[in-house]
Amino acid sequence: MTYQVTSLVLGLLIAGTILWLVRRDHLHGPFAFWWIGVAATVALLGSWPRMFDWIAVFLGIGYPPILAVVLGFGLLLVKMLTMDIERSRQERRVRRLAQRMALLEARQRALEDTLPLSPSEPADG
């Protein structure tokens, strides 16, 4: 077995796992796109590792394997940043929801204080 085949199998396994996670509702659709892209890249570069040599030469990089490390690292950082942006968006929504819930509960309590809870249970006063 060559290392190209190993990489190809690894990429396909990752892609399959991600699709399975989406299918079982463990991974929200939009997030899956990123990971499918990762899986495809791993499979592609695993099948044609010479691609790195060509790109590295084109970019003027003397040691081609370092390109893979730098690219991988950079993409991870981008992914982490987008995750934090998404978390901030969710934090805002959670806070607004909590506030809204407090407002609605106060309104409900005020209504219950003025209206009978059931026909046989009139409100006091």
Next chain:
Amino acid sequence: MFAIGATLNMVLIPALNEEASIGALVGAAGAVTAAPVVVIDDGSTDDTAALARAAGATVLSLPLNLGAWGAIQTGLRYAAKSQWPLAVTLDADGQHEAESIDALTAPILAGEADVVIGACPGRLSLARRIAWHYLRWLGGISLDDITSGFRAYNRSAIEYLASSEATLLDYQDVGVLMLLRRRGFRTIEVAVPMQPRQYGSSRVFDSWWTVGSYMAQTTVLCLARLGSGRGWARRRHYRRGDSRCAS
């Protein structure tokens, strides 16, 4: 029922485990305003909510602990929803005197300001004064008492601060002041007396870790908004009365 001359300032009191002082504070606030006194219970584990309700307050109970600003914003959303013209925020720990509410709302009623801050910078320790000096310099804020929770807001300030734009703030001080400045709200200070905290502990100054986290967060906030409206803010922010506390 209400004191003669009582005004229509909705009073908002964010509270977290303040059962020792909340009842008396609600009573005192109710005596000087004909408007609802609203206690925002920020997930208290003691009897704060029940005691506030027993004292006649409307209680908004947050299902999650949202911090001081999250609680105040809940109150501002309540005021915005009911289209209230004026809202005054008070700390629940007994530092602020309800009798000073009229002094805060007077400049708004006179059309001189949109937001008024009850200031008492003389109450601070040296360490806090240094921290404030740094934050004022970094944020380009010319107010003295940037952390005071004793504030009065007019209708347009209430509606702006109730919006989602102000939801991701964690503290009510520099971030809120910078937002107000960016939108051109006239913010002034009025010297008022303040009591030393009698119960509980400050949400910011309860440990060195919290202080460090507060300083770091606020520094990032100031750096990210560096220069936004700095020039005209100096002209619009001005101070009334004495920089020392009123007696």
